[in-house]
Amino acid sequence: MYRQIAGKLAGWGASRQLKRFFDAAGDPSRAQKQMLARQLTLLSGSDFARDHRLATVDTYDDFVRRVPIRRYEEFGKYIEPLKLGRTEALFARDERLVMFAMTSGTTGQAKHIPVTRRSLADYRRGWNVFGLRALVDHPSAFFRKIVQVTSPMREEKTPGGHWCGAITGLLAETQKWIVRKHYVTPPAVAGIKDPLAKSYTVVRLALTEDVSFISTANPSTVLRLAQTMAAHSDQLIRDVHAGELTPPGDLPTEVADVLKSRLKPNRRRANQLEAICSKNGALLPKDVWNLAFLANWTGGTLKLYLSRFPEFFGNVPIRDIGLLASEGRFSIPIEDNTPAGILELTGNLLEFIPEQDYGQSSPTVLRPEQLKVGERYFLILSNATGLTRYDIGDLVEVVDFYRRTPMIAFLSKGSHISSVTGEKLSEHQIVEAMDLLSQRLNRKAKIDNFLVCPHWSDPPYYALTLEHSVSADHGQIIQQEFDAILQKLNIEYQAKRASLRLGPCRLQRVPDGFFQGDDLKRLACGGRSEQYKRKFLLTQIDGDKDLPIG
Secondary structure (H helix, E strand, O other): OHHHHHHHHHHHHHHHHHHHHHHHHHOHHHHHHHHHHHHHHHHOOOHHHHHOOHHHOOOHHHHHHHOOOEOHHHHHHHHHHHHOOOHHHOOOOOOOEEEEEEEEOOOOOEEEEEEEHHHHHHHHHHHHHHHHHHHHHOHHHOOOEEEEOOOOOOOEEOOOOOEEEOHHHHHHHOOOHHHHOOEOOOHHHHHOOOHHHHHHHHHHHHOOOOEEEEEOOOHHHHHHHHHHHHHOHHHHHHHHHHOOOOOOOOOOHHHHHHHHHHOOOOHHHHHHHHHHHHHHOOOOHHHHOOOOEEEOOOOHHHHHHHHHHHHHHOOOOEEOOOOEEOOEEOEEOOOOOOOOEEEOOOOEEEEEEEHHHOOOOOOOOEOHHHOOOOOEEEEEEEEOOOOOOEEEEEEEEEEEEEOOEEEEEEEEOOOOEEOOOOOOEEHHHHHHHHHHHHHHOOOOOOOOOEEEEEEOOOOOEEEEEEEHHHHOOOHHHHHHHHHHHHHHHOHHHHHHHHOOOOOOOEEEEEOOOHHHOHHHHHHOOOOOHHHOOOOOEOOOOOOOOOOOOO
16 A cells, blocks of 8 residues: 555656646746756856856846856866865855766766756656656556666766766666666666676566566667577576576676575576577567567667667667756657657756857857757757856757747767767867877877778777778787777777777778878868868768778
């Protein structure tokens, strides 16, 4: 009885949040006025507020005159004191800093995004709204098990004593028990570093459960789970039969100890799985579970993964989880099989720069109600992370309006950033990596004739294109060293390589003189010679497929 009452109360709370979200979509101007007032309160009395004279600001026009648009690197003056424990550098006295979410920056330094109690509540509320709407649309998923894949929240500590890691890990650890009880895996599984061992462990625990949906940001992770199930079907069945967990790769002892109580011999389920495997040749999610939907990203380059989903999952619908990052959630999809979602106006003050104005010293800046269907914009955010008028570098397209609020779809990171599977590799990092590689090779002159481009494969990888004379003697060393340097410069690239979602960098050769010819100008989008600017990173998948590879 107690659990039924608790479940109803939790559902009632989520329903209130859903109503608030849809009410905001009907009056975006009012919602954004409230967000501006909240942002000013959040910053009140801080070093940031004093530097920008925010004490006398009470209108949006005053706000934009006092606070310039910034990228992450320009917030260092305020983030670094936070890492030392000086919360007053960016926040009002009563704001509580919980942790830092770590993600890749455009330079070699990782970004440390402040997570406050308020921003965590915003993040959780967004997931509640997303989840409740998805469950309402797929009622067969109610009160059934969820496969959720997260990363650890404890990866390193700041000098001030705050943990740095993944916000998904924090959300999983602090989730309400009424939701937590439906998760297949305990939080300890997030700490498994070996990618194959982690995938195997998640699948092993899920095989004995009535799984309703799989929720994780990256579709490559979903695909990896399915491939692991198929490749290790026989061993998984033996483990289910014996009540054991024997993954390939390294399983930390402390994780194994946590999982012992969950592992019981289940001969009946093993026999069912054996019958499925004998009939179909392998275990596949579409045969093992009755999935109501999948929840993961579907936009940008990540949509390329979706072509393989029917092979493993059948025709199960996919609900995009929306535009969200370590910095917050910015959209909530309400329909299947589309990356489009309603702007999240109840946790962010949002502004937009038209694509053609991006990078200008004084760009046009628009508010949500000023956007137009079919147009592309770069997103500027202010929210409870303390990041204010922050240029996150995300390009979105307005595909529709819900009531009076735009529905956006993510297209890509900025024009100089490639992100096949979430690695956010920047041209700055590519150039820095080549400089470091030139030093390691003891070259008198650095290598400045090169090109890097993502290639679609299983898994995808980056190709490094060099001329014959540069790469003839050290080809194998060059591709290995370049890949290793990129992993040190970009923690997301390192994570994707470690989890096998990206393959190692591969070397491609072109004839000497190629980079001085007309071909490079064509790859750089053409134009008159005075307009030409060398590109070192192409951001479109297989954009260099016409290179005359030697």
